[in-house]
Amino acid sequence: MRGGGGRPRVAIAHDYLTQRGGAERVVLSMLRAFPDATVHTTLYDPEGTFPEFREARIVTSPLNRSARLRRDHRRALPLLPWAVSRLPVDADLVIASSSGWAHAVPASGRKLVYCHAPARWLYQAEAYLGHAPSTSVTGRVLLALTPPLRRWDRRAAATADRYLVNSTVVRDRVKQAYGIDAEILPPPFGIDPAGPSEPVRDLVDWADGYHLLVSRLLPYKNVAEAVRAFRGLDQRLVVVGHGPLEGELRAAAPGNVRVVSGLVDAQLRWVYAHSTALIAPSLEDFGLTPLEAGAFGRPTLALHAGGYLDTIAPGVSGTFFPEPTPDAIREAVLTNVGRHWDAAAIRAHVDGFSEPHFHRRLTAAAQTLLDADPA
Structure with missing residues (x-):
């Protein structure tokens, strides 16, 4: 499974690249640590997320053919388990940046999950919606989907070889949701104050x-x-x-x-x-x-x-x-x-x-899994 010259092949998976948020900044940092990596994601909207992703190799699921879903990934929620299952990653190691979906990507090699949080819509539905789920059509649909999605989600978590989390509170939620003891690795801050500035x-x-x-x-x-x-x-x-x-x-x-x-x-x-x-x-x-x-x-x-x-x-x-x-x-x-x-x-x-600190620990975790792979 080694790439050219025997160098391990590392890929990155992320839930969806449709917005500009902290999780997407973390993926950009991962790309700087592993610049040869391909990014696998269910949906990719170049206009909705950070422009730096245009420089990466992006592989998307069949859902990405829908412009409507690219513009609003929340509409795709019932379809995302199916979409992730159609994102097989052929690499020695996949690093899954996950808030609920990417940890389920089928992987031919090792899988290192970096968990931003267990899916809010499954485990914190009221906070996610801003109201009791039973009081809206969207919430009632979510309630109906929650039992099978939770079963799917827990099976997905069990496919990981190692779990990293971004904070103490997420470590505790991962333990409660999946029974996994995860290591804390804080993400880096994404804005370099020394970069160019433009007035608003x-x-x-x-x-x-x-x-x-x-x-x-x-x-x-x-x-x-x-x-x-x-x-x-x-x-x-x-x-x-x-x-x-x-x-x-x-x-x-x-x-x-x-x-x-x-x-x-x-x-x-x-x-x-x-x-x-x-x-x-x-x-x-x-x-x-x-x-x-x-x-x-x-x-x-x-x-x-x-x-x-x-x-x-x-x-x-x-x-x-x-x-x-x-x-x-x-x-x-x-x-x-x-x-x-x-x-x-x-x-x-x-x-x-800082980003150098994040890169050192992430690459060390990745190398530990690669060294443990008998292939």
């Missing part, structure tokens, strides 16, 4: 500072609560993101809140560099944005839960609020006004989550 036209008049929230615009991200928290405050909030709630959030935003989407990395660097602090109100499995903000020396005001407990050093790189409510967020913002943060100390904390 809609924000240039706010270049003297604002609070920042960077997120997919989904119910469980609690972006609406943050927007409500700023209503009536003498503080500004910039929301960067895209998702189903975008129209609703734009309509509800008061004059001191602006919503922008579709930013390239150069624009995102400008947005981070001109912010004063990051707001992080969601229950995240890892929570990459505090590290991105920290790379620019900016502190984070975060929900005291989930992956933020791993990535934020209290009093050094940020502080916590107890619950994702407008009142709690507002109090955290007002308490932070005028507080001095040591930008150098914030950057020093973030350096512990």
Whole structure:
């Protein structure tokens, strides 16, 4: 199964490349560690995800023929087990970047799973939907699909030779869902502050500072609560993101809140560099944005839960609020006004989550599996 010259063949699998999020940034980092790897995914939308993927070799499932599914991968949910089963990977090692599907790819060689989280729609359906599943048509369909999908998901997890997870909370969820003891490997922050910067036209008049929230615009991200928290405050909030709630959030935003989407990395660097602090109100499995903000020396005001407990050093790189409510967020913002943060100390904390560190541990894990392969 060795490639030319006896060098092991490494492939990467990912659920779907249809959006610009932390998991997709991790895949780009994996590609930098294994530049010869082919990426296998169910759906690929070049316009919806990071442009760097255009430089990679991408193999897609039959579902990718549907433009409608490429634009909205959630519509494909009942079909994804079938689609993943039609993504066989012929390589000495496949590294599966998985939030619910990629860990099921059929592999001819070893399989190393990097788990961002067990599927939210199977194990945290109410948080994922933003309401009790029984109260909507989508939720009731999901409830009906959950028992067979969970059985499928647990069988998929059992095909892995080794499991890595991104945080303490995900390690605990993997143990609960699959009975697997996984090793924690935090992902790297994806935005290099030394890269090129490009002003965002809609924000240039706010270049003297604002609070920042960077997120997919989904119910469980609690972006609406943050927007409500700023209503009536003498503080500004910039929301960067895209998702189903975008129209609703734009309509509800008061004059001191602006919503922008579709930013390239150069624009995102400008947005981070001109912010004063990051707001992080969601229950995240890892929570990459505090590290991105920290790379620019900016502190984070975060929900005291989930992956933020791993990535934020209290009093050094940020502080916590107890619950994702407008009142709690507002109090955290007002308490932070005028507080001095040591930008150098914030950057020093973030350096512990650097890409070289991630690459060293990932390649070591991959090599361990390759060395164990008698082929």
